[in-house]
Amino acid sequence: MPPEPSTPSARVTPVPAQPGDVDAIHALRRSLEDWMADRGVVQWPRGSLPRERVATQVAAGEWWVVPDGADDGRPGGSARALAATVRLLRADPDFWGDDTTPAVYVHGLMVDRRRSGDGLGAALLDWAAAQGRDAGVGLIRLDCRTSNPALRRYYEGRGFRAVGERDFGTHVNVLLEQPLGGDAGS
Structure with a gap:
């Protein structure tokens, strides 16, 4: 996902995703895949996250969402719109291998393009x-993928540093980390 313009961090309190959020999470991901593909950004190829995988991850308690306040309380129990999402893990062998260093792993950090520039990515x-x-x-x-230098610069601007790479055969991801002694933006 491309970086947001540099703005002060908003304050957010994500809530755990519910089964009714699966379609909204998947739709946000698809919209961002399309947005990136249309601009030549190589991060998430179109269709690379199946809805069924999102449903499994939501059921496992991995997804957190920031509802779009303008759409809360929709009548008829329809799905809420999402301003942003993030997926948190306590281990990430798919990307970090058998590294057992205690850490929190961030995936699925997504901000609806209508909210770009609001500071939601930094707040998450x-x-x-x-x-x-x-x-x-x-x-x-x-x-992030090595083919997405703008996103890498965004993370490094937030204090993350590259500590390795993971070669998946079809693409390479750079692995970034930050000590948690202070704020993420320190």
């Missing part, structure tokens, strides 16, 4: 870092 990173500190872990970790 701050929130994820706070979750890690509250859990007593010393690191926050994430990754």
Whole structure:
């Protein structure tokens, strides 16, 4: 996902995703896949996250959402619109291998393009870092494709540093981490 313009961090309190959020999470991901593909950004290829995988991850308690306040309380029980999402893990062998260093791992950080520039991405990173500190872990970790230098610069501008790469055969991801001694933006 491309970086947001540099703005002060908004304060957010994500809520755990519910089964009714699966379609909204998947739709947000698809819209961002399309947006990136239309601009030549190589991060999430179209269709790379099946709805069924999102449903499994939501059921496992991995997804957190920021509802779009303008759409809360929709009549008829229809799905709520989402301003942003983040997926948190306590281990990430798919990207970090058998590294057992206590950390919080960030995936699925998405901000609806209508909310771009609101500081939601930075706020979610701050929130994820706070979750890690509250859990007593010393690191926050994430990754991005090496083919997305703008996103890497965004994360490095937020204090993350590259510590390795993971070659998946079809693409390579850079692995980034940040100690959790202070705010994620420090």
